Amino acid sequence: MPEKKTRRMTLQxxxxxxxxxxxxxxxxxxxxxxLVRKQLPRISLGTVYRNLEVLVKMGLIQxxxxxxxxxxxxxxxxxxxxxxxxxxxxxxxxPIAPLNKLEDELYGATVFSIxxxxxxxxxxxxxCTKKEAEKxxxxxxxxxx
Amino acid sequence: MPEKKTRRMTLQxxxxxxxxxxxxxxxxxxxxxxLVRKQLPRISLGTVYRNLEVLVKMGLIQxxxxxxxxxxxxxxxxxxxxxxxxxxxxxxxxPIAPLNKLEDELYGATVFSIxxxxxxxxxxxxxCTKKEAEKxxxxxxxxxx
DNA sequence: ATAATATTAATAATCATTCCTAATATCAAT
DNA sequence: ATTGATATTAGGAATGATTATTAATATTAT
Numbered sequence: 001m002p003e004k005k006t007r008r009m010t011l012q013x014x015x016x017x018x019x020x021x022x023x024x025x026x027x028x029x030x031x032x033x034x035l036v037r038k039q040l041p042r043i044s045l046g047t048v049y050r051n052l053e054v055l056v057k058m059g060l061i062q063x064x065x066x067x068x069x070x071x072x073x074x075x076x077x078x079x080x081x082x083x084x085x086x087x088x089x090x091x092x093x094x095p096i097a098p099l100n101k102l103e104d105e106l107y108g109a110t111v112f113s114i115x116x117x118x119x120x121x122x123x124x125x126x127x128c129t130k131k132e133a134e135k136x137x138x139x140x141x142x143x144x145x
Numbered sequence: 146m147p148e149k150k151t152r153r154m155t156l157q158x159x160x161x162x163x164x165x166x167x168x169x170x171x172x173x174x175x176x177x178x179x180l181v182r183k184q185l186p187r188i189s190l191g192t193v194y195r196n197l198e199v200l201v202k203m204g205l206i207q208x209x210x211x212x213x214x215x216x217x218x219x220x221x222x223x224x225x226x227x228x229x230x231x232x233x234x235x236x237x238x239x240p241i242a243p244l245n246k247l248e249d250e251l252y253g254a255t256v257f258s259i260x261x262x263x264x265x266x267x268x269x270x271x272x273c274t275k276k277e278a279e280k281x282x283x284x285x286x287x288x289x290x
Numbered sequence: 291a292t293a294a295t296a297t298t299a300a301t302a303a304t305c306a307t308t309c310c311t312a313a314t315a316t317c318a319a320t
Numbered sequence: 321a322t323t324g325a326t327a328t329t330a331g332g333a334a335t336g337a338t339t340a341t342t343a344a345t346a347t348t349a350t
Contacts, residue, residue, distance in 0.1 A: 008316065008327060030306075044330045049307065051328095065212035067263060069338080070306065083257045095254040096247075106266060109240040112228045114268040118212060121251060123259040153296065153347065175337080189299045194338065196297095214307080215337065 007058065013051045015039055020061055026072040026082070026091040066091065066120050083121040087128035094121050152203065158196045160184055165206055171217040171227070171236040211236065211265050228266040232273035239266050 019035050020027070027035070033048045052073055055061045064072040066084050072091055081094035103114045124132055164180050165172070172180070178193045197218055200206045209217040211229050217236055226239035248259045269277055 006317075006327075010315085010328065012329075028306085042330070044332090046308080046310095046331075047329060067210035083251075083255060083259065085257065086260075092255070092257065094251060096250050102241075102264075103266070105241050106228075106239060110228060110237070111271050112230065112237065112266070112268040113274045114228065114266050115231075116268070117264060117266045119247075119262060119264050121248070121257070121259050121262045123257040123261070126256050129258045151296075151348075155297065155346090157298075173337090187299070189301090191300080191339080192298060 007054070010051075012036075012040060012043055012047050013054065015043075016048060016051050017055055017060060020055075020073055021075045023075070026064060026074050028070045028072050030070075032073065064091070065118070067122070081119045081121065083123055085125040085128050086122050087124055087132060090125045090128075092125070094119075152199070155196075157181075157185060157188055157192050158199065160188075161193060161196050162200055162205060165200075165218055166220040168220070171209060171219050173215045173217050175215075177218065209236070210263070212267070226264045226266065228268060230270040230273050231267050232269055232277065235270050237270070239264075 015036055016032060019039075020032060023035070029049050029052060030045070032052070033043070033045050036043055036048060052061070052063070056063050056073075059077055062074045062077045064074055064082065066072065066082060068084070068089060070089075076093075079098050081096055081098070083092045083094045084090070099117075099119070102117050106112075106114050160181055161177060164184075165177060168180070174194050174197060175190070177197070178188070178190050181188055181193060197206070197208070201208050201218075204222055207219045207222045209219055209227065211217065211227060213229070213234060215234075221238075224243050226241055226243070228237045228239045229235070244262075244264070247262050251257075251259050
């Protein structure tokens with residue numbers, strides 16, 4: 001019935017992938033759009049969104065669903081964790097190995113079929129740590145966390 | 146100096162809190178709005194959003210930033226983890242104790258100031274597990290046809 | 291009672307994302 | 321190369337969740 005869809009590696013798709021691979025950050029679709037526009041000024045935002053989804057389906061990148069309102073994209077499709085700055089939203093990789101045994105602890109304890117987990121660390125990036133310290137609100141924020 | 150704001154426990158605020166405490170699920174702002182409207186038909190959606198934020202600031206409830214597009218609210222302000230159904234979005238508590246030592250593993254390994262983490266399990270609720278099983282067996286049947 | 295502040299309902303505005311459509315590009319098979 | 325089928329595109333409209341605005345009302349402190 002459903003014959004396999006042939007994928008084309010269009011210029012737009014390739015450019016999006018290349019740009020994502022070049023940046024070491026974890027940009028949002030809109031940030032990627034702005035970067036790609038420098039090379040392809042006529043590309044549309046919808047094309048960026050659509051191709052990011054295609055690249056995810058192809059297993060070449062991954063979509064990050066972290067806290068906050070926006071989704072980010074990661075050139076690295078392998079499972080790993082992230083740290084997010086609560087002040088500026090910046091995202092970095094978390095230097096900790098995946099916890100592969102976590103699901104086992106839930107086995108038999110929940111009616112859900114568990115197939116994975118997401119772990120996200122929250123904190124402040126160096127810049128925002130300084131800013132917050134100067135405002136001397138960091139201590140309060142941590143206490144209230 | 147920021148003088149402390151006096152909080153009023155208005156009927157709207159109290160009703161929102163009570164309804165959230167009565168439901169054992171993890172409703173979205175909109176779902177709470179629909180429930181509260183049965184008691185206070187003239188309440189506005191904005192009032193629900195504003196009061197949910199106030200209740201979070203008061204430490205009486207917590208806001209959940211899970212995967213997907215919507216935010217959910219939890220009558221239980223204490224730290225705990227959740228399971229989310231990838232099919233229908235339903236959320237349940239995860240029967241696993243908080244991992245209090247996790248942050249220690251990052252100490253010295255990142256330039257971020259880590260102050261916490263969020264852990265979310267992904268899977269399928271019982272209903273959707275059934276549906277997915279039927280779908281995949283159907284798919285297999287078609288493919289093997 | 292008066293003044294200051296908190297809260298509300300209603301609505302508009304915003305933001306990220308998805309959807310729609312007609313035009314264009316590419317591929318497979320003549 | 322031509323045709324037909326399908327994938328992809330640009331542009332813009334639509335959606336959905338959330339936030340902001342505003343004028344009216346309610347509560348609190350003096």
